[in-house]
Amino acid sequence: MPVRIWRTPLNIEKAKLPKAEIHIIKNQCKGCGFCIQFCPKDVLEESEEINERGVHPPKVVDESKCVLCSFCTSICPDFAIFVVEKLCEEEC
Amino acid sequence: MAEKQESESEQSGEEIRIGVYVCHCGLNIAGSVDCEEVAKFASTLPHVVLGKDNRYTCSDQGQELIKNDIKEHKLNRVVVASCSPRLHEPTFRKTCEDAGLNKYLFEMANIREQCSWIHLHDRKAATEKAKDLVKMAVAKAALLQPAEEIEVPIIRKALVIGGGVAGIQAALDLADTGYKVHLVEKEPSIGGRMAQIDKTFPTMDCSICILAPKMSDVGHHPNIELLTNSEVVDVKGYIGNFHAKVVKKPRYVTDDCTACGECAEVCPVIAPNEFDIGLAIRRAVYTPFAQAVPSTYMIDMNLCLNKENIIVCDKCIKACEAQAINFEMKTETVELEVGTIIVATGADVFDPSSQPNYGYGKYPNVITSLEFERLINAGGPSGGHLIRPSDLQIPKRVAFIQCVGSRSEKSGRLYCSNVCCMNTIKDSLLIKEHWPETEIYVFYIDIRAYGKGFEDLYQRAKKEGVMFIRGLPAEIVQDRKTHNLWLTGENTLQKELYKANVDMVILSIGLEPRKDSETIQRLLKLSRTQDGFFMEAHPKLRPVDAATGGIFFAGCAEGPKDIKDSVTQASAATARASILMAKGKVTVGAITPIFDPEKCTACGLCVKVCPYNAITLNEELKRIEIIEAACGGCGTCAAECPFGALTQNHFTDRQISAEIDAVTEHDAEKKIVAFCCNWCAYAGADFAGVSRIQYPPDVRIIRTMCSGRIAPKFIERAFARGAATVLVAGCHPGDCHYINANYHTQKRVERLRKKMEKHELDKERLQLLWASAAEGERFASKIREMHAIVEKVTPEEIERTKKAYEKALGEV
Amino acid sequence: MTNLQEFERHPLANYLRVERFPHIWCEGCGNGIILHCFVKALDELGANMDKLVVVSGIGCMGRVAGYIQCDSFHTTHGRPIALATGIKLANPQLTVAVISGDGDLFAIGGNHFIHAARRNVDMTVICSNNFNYGMTGGQCGPTTPLLSYTTTTPYGNIEHPFNLVHLAAASGAVHVARWTVLHVKRLTESIKKALQKRGFKFIEVVSPCPEIYGRRNKFGKAIDTMKRYREIAEIRHGYAPSKAEITSEKIVVGEFIDIEKPTYGELLQGQFMRFNKG
Numbered sequence A: 001m002p003v004r005i006w007r008t009p010l011n012i013e014k015a016k017l018p019k020a021e022i023h024i025i026k027n028q029c030k031g032c033g034f035c036i037q038f039c040p041k042d043v044l045e046e047s048e049e050i051n052e053r054g055v056h057p058p059k060v061v062d063e064s065k066c067v068l069c070s071f072c073t074s075i076c077p078d079f080a081i082f083v084v085e086k087l088c089e090e091e092c
Numbered sequence B: 001m002a003e004k005q006e007s008e009s010e011q012s013g014e015e016i017r018i019g020v021y022v023c024h025c026g027l028n029i030a031g032s033v034d035c036e037e038v039a040k041f042a043s044t045l046p047h048v049v050l051g052k053d054n055r056y057t058c059s060d061q062g063q064e065l066i067k068n069d070i071k072e073h074k075l076n077r078v079v080v081a082s083c084s085p086r087l088h089e090p091t092f093r094k095t096c097e098d099a100g101l102n103k104y105l106f107e108m109a110n111i112r113e114q115c116s117w118i119h120l121h122d123r124k125a126a127t128e129k130a131k132d133l134v135k136m137a138v139a140k141a142a143l144l145q146p147a148e149e150i151e152v153p154i155i156r157k158a159l160v161i162g163g164g165v166a167g168i169q170a171a172l173d174l175a176d177t178g179y180k181v182h183l184v185e186k187e188p189s190i191g192g193r194m195a196q197i198d199k200t201f202p203t204m205d206c207s208i209c210i211l212a213p214k215m216s217d218v219g220h221h222p223n224i225e226l227l228t229n230s231e232v233v234d235v236k237g238y239i240g241n242f243h244a245k246v247v248k249k250p251r252y253v254t255d256d257c258t259a260c261g262e263c264a265e266v267c268p269v270i271a272p273n274e275f276d277i278g279l280a281i282r283r284a285v286y287t288p289f290a291q292a293v294p295s296t297y298m299i300d301m302n303l304c305l306n307k308e309n310i311i312v313c314d315k316c317i318k319a320c321e322a323q324a325i326n327f328e329m330k331t332e333t334v335e336l337e338v339g340t341i342i343v344a345t346g347a348d349v350f351d352p353s354s355q356p357n358y359g360y361g362k363y364p365n366v367i368t369s370l371e372f373e374r375l376i377n378a379g380g381p382s383g384g385h386l387i388r389p390s391d392l393q394i395p396k397r398v399a400f401i402q403c404v405g406s407r408s409e410k411s412g413r414l415y416c417s418n419v420c421c422m423n424t425i426k427d428s429l430l431i432k433e434h435w436p437e438t439e440i441y442v443f444y445i446d447i448r449a450y451g452k453g454f455e456d457l458y459q460r461a462k463k464e465g466v467m468f469i470r471g472l473p474a475e476i477v478q479d480r481k482t483h484n485l486w487l488t489g490e491n492t493l494q495k496e497l498y499k500a501n502v503d504m505v506i507l508s509i510g511l512e513p514r515k516d517s518e519t520i521q522r523l524l525k526l527s528r529t530q531d532g533f534f535m536e537a538h539p540k541l542r543p544v545d546a547a548t549g550g551i552f553f554a555g556c557a558e559g560p561k562d563i564k565d566s567v568t569q570a571s572a573a574t575a576r577a578s579i580l581m582a583k584g585k586v587t588v589g590a591i592t593p594i595f596d597p598e599k600c601t602a603c604g605l606c607v608k609v610c611p612y613n614a615i616t617l618n619e620e621l622k623r624i625e626i627i628e629a630a631c632g633g634c635g636t637c638a639a640e641c642p643f644g645a646l647t648q649n650h651f652t653d654r655q656i657s658a659e660i661d662a663v664t665e666h667d668a669e670k671k672i673v674a675f676c677c678n679w680c681a682y683a684g685a686d687f688a689g690v691s692r693i694q695y696p697p698d699v700r701i702i703r704t705m706c707s708g709r710i711a712p713k714f715i716e717r718a719f720a721r722g723a724a725t726v727l728v729a730g731c732h733p734g735d736c737h738y739i740n741a742n743y744h745t746q747k748r749v750e751r752l753r754k755k756m757e758k759h760e761l762d763k764e765r766l767q768l769l770w771a772s773a774a775e776g777e778r779f780a781s782k783i784r785e786m787h788a789i790v791e792k793v794t795p796e797e798i799e800r801t802k803k804a805y806e807k808a809l810g811e812v
Numbered sequence C: 001m002t003n004l005q006e007f008e009r010h011p012l013a014n015y016l017r018v019e020r021f022p023h024i025w026c027e028g029c030g031n032g033i034i035l036h037c038f039v040k041a042l043d044e045l046g047a048n049m050d051k052l053v054v055v056s057g058i059g060c061m062g063r064v065a066g067y068i069q070c071d072s073f074h075t076t077h078g079r080p081i082a083l084a085t086g087i088k089l090a091n092p093q094l095t096v097a098v099i100s101g102d103g104d105l106f107a108i109g110g111n112h113f114i115h116a117a118r119r120n121v122d123m124t125v126i127c128s129n130n131f132n133y134g135m136t137g138g139q140c141g142p143t144t145p146l147l148s149y150t151t152t153t154p155y156g157n158i159e160h161p162f163n164l165v166h167l168a169a170a171s172g173a174v175h176v177a178r179w180t181v182l183h184v185k186r187l188t189e190s191i192k193k194a195l196q197k198r199g200f201k202f203i204e205v206v207s208p209c210p211e212i213y214g215r216r217n218k219f220g221k222a223i224d225t226m227k228r229y230r231e232i233a234e235i236r237h238g239y240a241p242s243k244a245e246i247t248s249e250k251i252v253v254g255e256f257i258d259i260e261k262p263t264y265g266e267l268l269q270g271q272f273m274r275f276n277k278g
Helices: A034-038 A071-075 B008-012 B035-043 B060-072 B085-098 B112-116 B123-142 B165-177 B207-220 B262-266 B315-319 B369-376 B420-434 B454-463 B517-524 B563-583 B605-609 B636-640 B653-663 B681-690 B712-720 B742-758 B776-792 B795-804 C003-007 C031-045 C061-066 C080-090 C102-108 C110-119 C164-171 C184-196 C222-232 C264-275
Strands: A020-024 A044-046 A058-060 A081-085 B018-023 B048-054 B077-082 B106-110 B150-153 B157-161 B180-184 B224-227 B230-238 B241-248 B270-272 B281-283 B332-338 B340-343 B347-349 B366-368 B397-404 B439-444 B467-470 B473-478 B485-491 B496-502 B504-509 B511-513 B536-538 B542-546 B551-553 B585-588 B593-595 B615-618 B623-626 B646-648 B672-677 B699-704 B725-730 B766-770 C052-056 C071-074 C095-101 C123-129 C175-180 C200-206 C233-235 C251-258
Touching: A020 A058, A034 A044, A034 A071, A034 C222, A071 A081, A071 C031, A071 C184, B018 B035, B018 B060, B018 B123, B035 B048, B035 B077, B035 B123, B048 B060, B060 B077, B060 B085, B077 B085, B077 B123, B085 B106, B085 B681, B106 B112, B106 B123, B112 B123, B112 B681, B123 B653, B123 B699, B157 B165, B157 B332, B165 B180, B165 B207, B165 B224, B165 B340, B165 B563, B180 B230, B207 B224, B230 B517, B241 B340, B262 B281, B262 B315, B340 B517, B340 B563, B366 B369, B369 B420, B369 B504, B397 B420, B397 B485, B397 B496, B420 B439, B420 B454, B420 B504, B439 B496, B485 B504, B542 B563, B551 B563, B563 B585, B593 B623, B605 B615, B605 B636, B636 B646, B636 B742, B653 B699, B653 B712, B672 B681, B672 B712, B672 B776, B681 B699, B681 B725, B681 B776, B712 B725, B712 B742, B712 B795, B725 B742, B725 B776, B742 B766, B766 B776, C031 C061, C031 C095, C031 C123, C031 C184, C052 C061, C052 C080, C061 C071, C061 C095, C071 C080, C080 C095, C080 C102, C080 C110, C080 C123, C080 C264, C095 C102, C102 C110, C102 C123, C102 C164, C110 C123, C110 C164, C110 C200, C123 C184, C164 C175, C164 C200, C164 C251, C175 C184, C184 C200, C184 C251, C222 C233
Parallel strands: B018 B048, B018 B077, B077 B106, B157 B180, B157 B340, B180 B224, B340 B551, B366 B504, B397 B439, B397 B504, B439 B467, B672 B699, B672 B725, B725 B766, C052 C071, C052 C095, C095 C123, C123 C200, C175 C200, C233 C251
Antiparallel strands: A020 A081, A044 A058, B150 B585, B230 B241, B241 B332, B270 B281, B347 B511, B473 B485, B485 B496, B536 B542, B542 B551, B593 B646, B615 B623, C175 C251
């Protein structure tokens, strides 16, 4: 049905997506860059700071865009980044 | 394939014995033509053993006479000079067959529609013309050969392209008859437009409620193979023997899916839902709508995060208990062998963004009728509440604007879309049902409530207080704060301007041909009308047949229509398809090519011009091969071949040349030699006769099936024999009965005219006319125009022409 | 917060000896990813860590025994499979996993591999294939591609490499798969499947070695190798292992063999039962 779609859906607020909490263990990171490269929502980018090992660990650009796919968690060779769901009671 | 075996009977020494019958047709012919004289004249022609005249040749008596004569006088060719062969050729062919004579040894001379009826007041000229026409027919008859029609077997399976209500109905009907059906649908689910509509007119039935059982039947029927999310990419073959290739796009969800929906709950990707016209959301893994058949989910890989085959997000995989998600699924190709094809591809809707004065796409509260259906549907994005997109409030005043994208030159669509008037009436009643206090205005040009129960619904709407105002608004302006809309226009009945303030505007958008219908058109070699919908073989008598044999139409693919007509047409298409498949075989007319392999140089020109792809080039054997069953019988290949390797059965080069010679034997410098195609130009000339339009008696018509049959050498021969003028007439471009063969006619005539200029001859003596079967007056005008040219042509010019083209008189 | 405290909040921290982290593997080395996938598989299966034994050999991947929080053995070069066979026979209740490198398992350990596969001893063997001997300085090994550069083949390797999945299948392994470290989700699923199956299971994981093999052959950084995997990996389940090759243009991944066969332990047990009844 190739009809032109241009509206914002009326029920877009109803979509409940889980909120993410991204933890970066800065001094465990070896700066390989896998998480930054392969994040499907481009949530991470290389930070300016230098950690103990002399490399730039990643930093979070926009935590609200994270969809909790946990690919960064899995692809990190150093267990230096992990994502958990933010459990909220009222507002997050 | 019929190899060259012309003049076999001459070689075998069999004597040609022709019987000529000149019909009075009561006074229809005898009133203007001296039939006795013509009959006597006929007896003097070579090979004619008897020439008779009688009152009604087509009657039982007349036919008995012919049959007896065939036996008694050992006739082996018959010529009847009477009405148009388009009327009675089949009748007399049967007469010959009954008497044991091959039906292809029969010829007719049209001395009624194309002689007596158009020269009512000039008996002498009419009789002379009749004699000429009989002479032409006899000359051709002498060269006719017996022929057998070949039988082609038909595969008893059908392909239905398109799974809307028309496709569903056609598939069910065919399957119930007992044939195996493949139903191919592009979208992930069948249902089409009808699944999106809330209620149907005039009964106010819930649309999906009446459609869903049919959809379910299709899903379960043992004779139907349902291929959704699939497209037809290639079709080869011909009537009864189609070979189709279908590409099944992967869903990435296997058949184990139970449609529980757990995957969609966890999918993090949100996008607007096409089924709800973007008014609601869906996820990357989704099912098109709740009642989808097949009932399964699928993954939209354009949205899914797992690009390039790396699984990044596996939430749906983890959520699926049936373990039905499979990202490794690949596109499949399915090959189908079918006998008939039903095209039920449906229609698109008009996009009113191209009408900036209505503000669709800018003003949130201007919606289309399709968006309205989704809003008012209980299963839609707003749970059945008609809400304004801007503030989600229920409007108190709404306006419907009719004919958006129909009946208007500005939108580029001149036709009426058939359903919008009734759709608006139905919609207005729905609003009144739920919110009776709502003020409803309908701005219209005409209200078309032609069908059963439609007028009642219209009256009901008026009774409920819906206000119908004749005069479409010129423009819509939005109030920036409230997002209400001002419509300004003229009420043409009251003859005063109006400025209406409403909360919401619904544009009644029209139906338009699908943008991807070009693919289907190219694959199946279909024609389209000016509106862009597919063209049926005959608008009155063959409304569901395509011009190409074995293909039928159902639903909006052929023209905008409502559900009832779509279903009706689908059942009609099924019946037509069943005729072919029940017989199990079809006979092909014996007007296929005759091929002389010795002369073939494998140049491939004929392959290029055949509209049916019935000729292929065999590189190894260095010659062409003809698929007789696929041949449409236009003769364009014969006209294209520069080496004389091809000619057409029953319209051979020698036969046509004999007709030209017969016409130009006497007084050629006073005649218009006309070549007319059977379907349009010849029919147009017949129609002029039926309408009793009078025109000068200069023209002598030679009939071929298609104007594409006319090789340049025929025209040159006519000129070489001293003809004053030549007319080539055929169907309008785009309407050619043989799809596009007349395109080659145009090229050939243009080339010849240029050559005439080079020879310093008056190129106006060669004319090209496109005239349809309904344009009798157009044909007559052309003859009058050419009559003036005939009068002007000097004897000196004729001599020069004869010299310039004398080569054309050589070996045929 | 110290490194350790932060790390203890990692969802898989329970399965790891967190005090030994950060591990010794290089930046961009695939071994860490393989460890993560293995441990994630254990987590998703809810495995009993008291019944798990991990055996590894000498080499970069061989260090893995020190990082998993279970009974593990870091054995002599080439012998993890021999040890694993002993462990499994002594205590058939245990789940035995051998995780090691390509040099350890197929050069010096080649013989153990083919016979354990032939006997269908119940164990899961995960091979981290980085196409050279990493830990000892980058020498060529049985999986080094033809004409590649290593420290012992400065002019190009003249030996044809093994097709590991072909070797495993031909030797009689009941479950054979290959993935790259980029295919984390599918690798985790493969490991889960293998751990739940009985018999000799083999999973080859193609891994970048950015500091040594990658540097010598000008592959750029680890991230470039990962991007290359994304381009050239082709998933073909059920493909004939002999045809599933690794070239510079194509890495065929997928699950190739999945069959059932009585294991060595089961047959042995069966004989015991039959002949000890008297």
